[in-house]
Amino acid sequence: MGIIKEDEFRKMAKNGLSGAYLFFGDEDYLKAHAIKIAENTVCGDPSFAVFNYMKLDATAYSSSALLDALTPLPMMSDKKLVTVDGLNFSALKAKEVDELVEILENFGDYDYNVLIISVPAELIDEGNLPKRPSGVLNRLGAVLTPVYFEKISGEKLCSWVEKHFAHNGVKASREVCRELIEYSGKSMFTLSAETDKISFYVLSHGRSEATRDDVHNIANPEISTDAFGLANALSDGRYSDALKALAAEKFRRVDPIILMSEVSRVLCELMSIKSLLDAGYSAKEISATLKMNEYKARLYCSSAASKSKKKLEKGILLCSEADLALKLSGKDYQAIEKLICSL
Numbered sequence: 001m002g003i004i005k006e007d008e009f010r011k012m013a014k015n016g017l018s019g020a021y022l023f024f025g026d027e028d029y030l031k032a033h034a035i036k037i038a039e040n041t042v043c044g045d046p047s048f049a050v051f052n053y054m055k056l057d058a059t060a061y062s063s064s065a066l067l068d069a070l071t072p073l074p075m076m077s078d079k080k081l082v083t084v085d086g087l088n089f090s091a092l093k094a095k096e097v098d099e100l101v102e103i104l105e106n107f108g109d110y111d112y113n114v115l116i117i118s119v120p121a122e123l124i125d126e127g128n129l130p131k132r133p134s135g136v137l138n139r140l141g142a143v144l145t146p147v148y149f150e151k152i153s154g155e156k157l158c159s160w161v162e163k164h165f166a167h168n169g170v171k172a173s174r175e176v177c178r179e180l181i182e183y184s185g186k187s188m189f190t191l192s193a194e195t196d197k198i199s200f201y202v203l204s205h206g207r208s209e210a211t212r213d214d215v216h217n218i219a220n221p222e223i224s225t226d227a228f229g230l231a232n233a234l235s236d237g238r239y240s241d242a243l244k245a246l247a248a249e250k251f252r253r254v255d256p257i258i259l260m261s262e263v264s265r266v267l268c269e270l271m272s273i274k275s276l277l278d279a280g281y282s283a284k285e286i287s288a289t290l291k292m293n294e295y296k297a298r299l300y301c302s303s304a305a306s307k308s309k310k311k312l313e314k315g316i317l318l319c320s321e322a323d324l325a326l327k328l329s330g331k332d333y334q335a336i337e338k339l340i341c342s343l
Contacts, residue, residue: 003130003146006030013041018079020107020115022140024124025149028261029188031118034147035083042081042114051075057324058086063099070103070110084117086324089124089136090271091317097136104143115144121261122268123320153186161191168199171209180215185222187258194219227262228303234340235267235307235315242340246333256333257326264319271312273297274304318342 004012009021017038023031043049054069061084074080089097107115127134129148137146152160158177165172172180184194198218202210230249233242249259269290276286287297304312318339325335 003133003141003148006034006147006149009034009147010037013037017041017114018111020104020113020144021117022144022146023116023118023149024126024137024146026121026151027149027188028121029192030149030152034149035085035116035118038081038083038114038116042079043077045076048075048077052077052080054080054082056082056084057328058088058320059324061087063096063103066100066103070113070115074112079112079114082113082115084115086320087117087119087123088317088320089119090268091123091313091320097139101139101143104140107143117144120264120320120323122265123316152188157181157186157188157191160188161195164192164195165199165210168196168203169208170199170202173209176210176212176215179212180219183215183221184219190220190222190255190258227259227266228299230259231263231266231270231315232303234263234319235270235311237311239340243337246336246340250333256336257323260319260323260326260336264316264323267312267315267319270300270304270307271309271316273300274307274309274312277301277305278309 006027013034023034025031039049039053043052051072052074054072056065056069066082066084069082072080092100107113125134125136127137133141140146158174158181161177161180162172162174165177180191180194180198184190198210198214201218202208202214230242230245233239233245269292272290273286276289281289283298283301284294286292286301287294290297292300322335322339325338326332
């Protein structure tokens with residue numbers, strides 16, 4: 001299995017794309033950007049994009065739905081693009097994985113398609129990369145090309161923020177870029193929005209360079225969430241407590257997409273810890289295995305020990321659906337409220 005990285009995929013896209021790809025890893029922002037690059041590459045003529053770009057989300061996905069999307073020929077083009085976004089491999093049954101692999105094994109019958117399966121962060125078991133990929137990643141890697149989107153941080157993230165400002169026609173020094181990251185956090189979704197906001201403000205005032213004062217006057221500060229408390233209430237079925245926790249986050253005006261992402265991450269971590277506890281691992285061994293702070297590992301072990309895998313799996317699946325609904329419908333809390341009522 002040959003895993004490539006996001007920058008390699010972008011280079012490939014310049015020469016045209018073919019085949020099937022699995023997007024996985026921590027940086028969901030870059031996955032969305034890579035899908036946009038693929039759309040521009042494959043569906044060059046916007047007049048026919050409605051016929052040549054087929055989208056499936058996690059709620060609409062099934063093996064038969066995927067075949068229905070792959071079967072039609074492209075219109076006035078050599079290729080068409082099919083994307084499956086938001087698929088949660090942690091919740092897929094073995095039979096569903098088998099059906100997907102069978103389709104991919106016969107992908108040559110549909111080679112007029114470019115297929116991208118984009119998995120949100122932490123919704124597929126990656127194993128211990130790069131040496132020991134998981135079983136499911138090995139199976140998928142035998143029939144498509146896995147593309148790894150690693151978390152961007154440090155100077156690389158600073159360079160990205162600087163380029164984002166430049167794309168908007170605004171100059172920003174390295175110091176200003178570092179200040180924005182320190183002030184607003186390391187989420188690329190958040191930094192993209194805050195960079196755009198500062199850029200428009202600077203340009204509207206007849207300037208061409210952002211300053212530290214612009215960061216503090218215009219950008220939103222990073223807001224920490226009580227994702228652990230909300231995730232625990234959700235997985236325990238404590239609806240009243242979950243609604244109270246959500247009300248507190250709404251009062252603090254926490255971005256619902258960020259909140260949903262953090263709740264999903266906590267539930268995935270609890271599921272991983274539950275599996276290790278069931279296998280006989282101690283809290284200290286779990287801390288070392290997951291490279292998690294020992295105090296946090298003990299806290300999560302205490303929580304995971306009292307939960308059933310079935311409830312955690314259901315919570316992860318519903319979180320995936322709610323996260324997708326949020327990204328499709330806009331920034332409101334309706335999808336999270338629906339999630340709480342669905343448990």
